[in-house]
């Protein structure tokens with residue numbers, strides 16, 4: 085029964101789902117699925133299988149799955165920028181890179197104040213073209229999803245990259261393990277997950293929401309938005325009304341912007357990340373450990389605000 089795929093905590097969630105349309109498993113056979121990004125023009129989705137060092141591609145036109153990039157520098161998070169180029173977080177490259185229109189790879193950022201980054205994890209592109217990403221240590225902590233290596237940068241920061249000048253600024257330095265991140269539809273808020281629980285008992289397992297400064301270049305310290313009760317919030321995306329659809333240990337949780345937990349989409353594996361896709365952006369793609377899942381929603385993913 086498709087309805088069994090959902091848990092409704094708040095009646096408002098019932099309007100966001102189709103109880104006659106359940107969760108579909110589109111592919112299985114990965115070790116750790118992450119980093120989904122949808123190419124609207126190409127009608128396909130790419131996602132990372134980090135320990136297998138490959139990026140996969142799901143073709144929405146015929147349902148086929150193929151290898152998109154391998155070896156893949158243990159890529160993790162992805163985003164498609166306004167020019168339609170793929171932005172990638174590379175664990176093994178310890179950088180954020182971009183695939184140009186001609187197919188070549190450009191390293192956009194790999195050092196902060198002369199020191200190598202840890203292992204960029206997740207990334208979003210703001211409407212002004214700036215690239216915001218998190219840099220926890222997961223890709224240098226072991227050889228499983230990168231190369232085990234010492235830290236060079238003191239901490240695990242959130243960065244803003246100006247691709248026009250190459251300037252890289254740390255916009256948040258007080259997270260333990262900053263992970264997923266996403267802007268509100270008006271870009272006045274930036275939500276950032278902290279998965280520090282992975283390294284410290286009673287460490288953070290929450291999403292913090294920070295105000296973006298009026299000049300669009302820096303952040304306030306923010307406030308706690310939501311705490312994850314099962315597993316960790318890893319990656320997430322917002323819908324066009326500003327709700328947060330986030331990964332967790334046993335499914336996808338949907339939060340109202342006021343912090344109310346509205347509902348859950350059950351997934352039979354730990355979920356790492358999600359993104360909206362499909363011609364109407366109303367299909368939520370879900371990366372859950374070994375598999376790629378999708379569900380049709382009655383809401384559309386957020387896009388860049390109109391200038």
Ligand code: MG
Nearest residue numbers: 205263264318
């Ligand atoms: Mg992540």
